[in-house]
Amino acid sequence: MKYTFFATAGRGLEDLVAKELQEMGIKDAKALRGGARFTGSLEDGYRATLWSRMASTILLSLSSFKADSNEAVYNGVRRIPWDEHLSLETTFAISTTSTRANLNTHFVSLKAKDAIVDQFRKATQERPNVDVENPDLAIQIHIDKDLTTVYLDLGNPGLHKRGYRVLSTDAPIRETVAASILVRGGWPELAKQGAAFMDPMCGSGTFVIEAAMMAADIAPGLGRVDLGFDRWKKHDQKAFSGLLQEAQERRDKGLETLGPIHGTDVAGPAIAAAKRNAEAAGLAHHVHLERVPLMNVRPPAPTGLVATNPPYGHRFEEDAAAVHYELGEALINEFIGWKAAIITGSKELGRELGMRAIKTFNVDNGPLRCIQINFDIQPERIFHERR
Ligand SMILES: C[S@@+](CC[C@H](N)C(=O)[O-])C[C@H]1O[C@@H](n2cnc3c(N)ncnc32)[C@H](O)[C@@H]1O
Structure with a gap:
């Protein structure tokens, strides 16, 4: 299955992130404002979360639709088959960003949450819970003009969290x-x-x-503790384990020299x-x-x-x-x-x-x-x- 991904990047880092993805073998990575878009298999998306040193996170696109109101966002989010992505026991959180759009991002997040909850309630009379601090699945919505895209955040809570920052001093750099x-x-x-x-x-x-x-040659994500996708219903542990093993071998070899x-x-x-x-x-x-x-x-x-x-x-x-x-x-x-x-x-x-x-x-x-x-x-x- 081919997915569309968006690697988000800090201002000015878009080209570097696109080049980094290309060097990983993701040939169609293209720098855009705010990050780089690419297509590929789920394994490509996992590889990006494991090996990107500069992307802020890797988003997997679930759906894109035109929406110019909160209601339209609600309808678009409700059309996504959420039971393919999470179960009643999975917690989730939604955040929304926008460019060139008039919709209030906070209300959009609330509407999208209602859409997911209503879909589950209708089917099962029960609903999954929201956990804003530490969700099993983080859903990101981006609105650009009238185009809304719903993403699963594969790098939640952020690829900068490599797992090694145990102690901090004044003003550590990201x-x-x-x-x-x-x-x-x-x-x-x-x-x-x-x-x-x-x-x-x-x-x-x-x-x-x-x-x-x-x-x-150590993958920056090798020590990450929280992964954005291990509670996702479509998570492919076999593909991820293969990537981890390859990264461990590359690390062992790299440390020798x-x-x-x-x-x-x-x-x-x-x-x-x-x-x-x-x-x-x-x-x-x-x-x-x-x-x-x-x-x-x-x-x-x-x-x-x-x-x-x-x-x-x-x-x-x-x-x-x-x-x-x-x-x-x-x-x-x-x-x-x-x-x-x-x-x-x-x-x-x-x-x-x-x-x-x-x-x-x-x-x-x-x-x-x-x-x-x-x-x-x-x-x-x-x-x-x-x-
Ligand atoms: C902005 S911090 C560096 C943060 C670091 N890049 C990190 O990510 O944690 C600046 C550092 O310069 C050190 N520093 C200030 N004056 C110094 C000096 N004269 N000699 C050596 N280190 C000094 C401080 O102790 C402080 O740790």
């Missing part, structure tokens, strides 16, 4: 965003050559873990959290995490990639500038020959690093609009007048 920064920083190509990786302000270790998973992956931070609790998270990711013996202040950081190899997320809190602009200056000093003094991908809050803070960028990208980091700045750390790219 896993999917960290992965996109590594991709744009050229890490997949460098990692294939066995290059070294360093995050000298690693906090809870997100970049370190994501970089190690990419380099060791992993290059040096290091994370350091000045704060003890940050390193404790990073170690705990690396352990949860099965990487405790494969990455090096140590409490070291920036000025004492030394590269683990002659070349590699630095990816980091220095503090850029808006309330402490001056402190943030000083930390950026210090990071620039550390990179210029010790990391000549390396590349760097740094996410920061503004161009002004980026200038404090003291090097000319080779490329910049806009990045949404939660509610903050940030920039990623890529550097080749070479003597000719340093602003000598500022040093």
